[in-house]
Amino acid sequence: MTNPLTDAHAVFARYEELRWRLPYWRGKAEEPLVVRDLSEVMDRYDAFVLDGFGVLNVGEAAIPGARERVAEMRAAGKIVIVLTNAASLASAGSVAKYQRLGFDFTADEIVSSRDVAMAAMAKLPAGTRWGTTPGGSMEGIDALPLETDPAPYLDADAILYLSGAEWDEARQAMLVGALQANPRPVVVANPDLVAPREGGLSIEPGAWAHALMDVAPDLDVHFFGKPFDNAFQAVRARLGNKTPPLHRIAMVGDTLHTDILGGAAAGWGTILIADHGIFRGLDVAPFIAASGIVPDVIAATT
Numbered sequence: 001m002t003n004p005l006t007d008a009h010a011v012f013a014r015y016e017e018l019r020w021r022l023p024y025w026r027g028k029a030e031e032p033l034v035v036r037d038l039s040e041v042m043d044r045y046d047a048f049v050l051d052g053f054g055v056l057n058v059g060e061a062a063i064p065g066a067r068e069r070v071a072e073m074r075a076a077g078k079i080v081i082v083l084t085n086a087a088s089l090a091s092a093g094s095v096a097k098y099q100r101l102g103f104d105f106t107a108d109e110i111v112s113s114r115d116v117a118m119a120a121m122a123k124l125p126a127g128t129r130w131g132t133t134p135g136g137s138m139e140g141i142d143a144l145p146l147e148t149d150p151a152p153y154l155d156a157d158a159i160l161y162l163s164g165a166e167w168d169e170a171r172q173a174m175l176v177g178a179l180q181a182n183p184r185p186v187v188v189a190n191p192d193l194v195a196p197r198e199g200g201l202s203i204e205p206g207a208w209a210h211a212l213m214d215v216a217p218d219l220d221v222h223f224f225g226k227p228f229d230n231a232f233q234a235v236r237a238r239l240g241n242k243t244p245p246l247h248r249i250a251m252v253g254d255t256l257h258t259d260i261l262g263g264a265a266a267g268w269g270t271i272l273i274a275d276h277g278i279f280r281g282l283d284v285a286p287f288i289a290a291s292g293i294v295p296d297v298i299a300a301t302t
C-alpha cells in the first residue's frame with residue numbers, strides 16, 4: 001500500500017482519497033452538540049446502534065463506562081443494537097467476545113458486516129469456490145484459503161476479503177496478478193481501512209480492497225458493512241416493525257467515513273465518540289471541517 005495507514009491523519013487522508021466510492025453525504029451541517037457521554041442524549045433517541053471498535057471496546061478491552069451505559073439504555077427502554085464492521089467471528093463468536101468483555105448482548109442484538117456479506121453470498125450459486133483471505137473462517141461456503149500456494153488464487157470462482165490478520169503485500173500482489181489475468185467478483189466483508197487495537201491500528205480488509213480497486217478499477221467489488229446501505233438495511237430488517245422513526249435512531253461510532261457518513265446516508269441521527277478510536281488524543285474539529293462529515297452529536301466517551 002502506498003499510504004501506510006499508521007495514524008489518524010493518514011487514515012483520514014486515505015478515506016478522503018477514496019471518498020467517491022462511498023455513499024454521498026446526506027447529513028446536516030449544523031454545529032454538533034458536544035457532550036461528555038451518551039447519558040446526556042438518552043432522550044433524543046429510541047434506538048442506539050453502537051459500533052464495536054472505538055465505542056464498546058478497543059481491541060480486547062472494554063471501554064470504561066460502556067457496560068454501564070448499555071445497562072442504562074436498557075433500563076430506559078431503549079433498543080440497543082451492535083453494528084460492527086467485523087468479519088472474522090461467526091455470530092456465536094461475537095456473542096462470546098462481548099461476553100468476555102462484560103457485555104450482555106444477545107445474538108439478535110449484534111449485526112456484523114460478516115452477516116450482511118454472508119446473506120448476500122448465500123444468494124450466489126451453490127458450489128462457488130471462494131478464495132478467502134486467511135485469519136477467519138466462514139461456515140457454509142467452499143473456501144480456498146489464499147496463502148503462499150498460487151493455485152487457489154487462480155482456481156477460485158470469486159474472492160472474499162474476510163480478515164486482514166494474515167494478509168500482506170506479497171499475497172496482495174499474487175491476488176492482483178490473478179485477478180488481472182482472470183477477473184472474478186470480489187466480496188469485502190469488512191470495509192474498514194483500520195481498526196484501533198491496544199498496540200495501534202490494524203490494517204483491515206477494506207484497505208486491501210481499495211488498494212486492489214486502485215490498480216484494477218474494472219473489477220466487480222462488492223462492499224458489505226458501514227458506510228454502505230446494506231448494513232443499515234440489515235439493522236432495520238432485524239428490528240422489523242419495532243424500527244423507530246429514522247431520526248430517533250442514533251448511529252454511534254468513532255469513524256467519520258463509516259459510522260457517521262453511513263448513518264447520515266441512512267437518515268439516522270449520528271453520534272461521534274471521539275476519545276477511543278482513530279481520533280484518540282486529537283481534536284476532531286479539523287477532520288470534520290475538512291471532510292464536511294458533521295455528526296449531530298460529539299461525545300467524548302460512550
Ligand SMILES: [Mg+2]
Pocket residue numbers: 051052053054055253254255277
Ligand atoms: Mg469503530
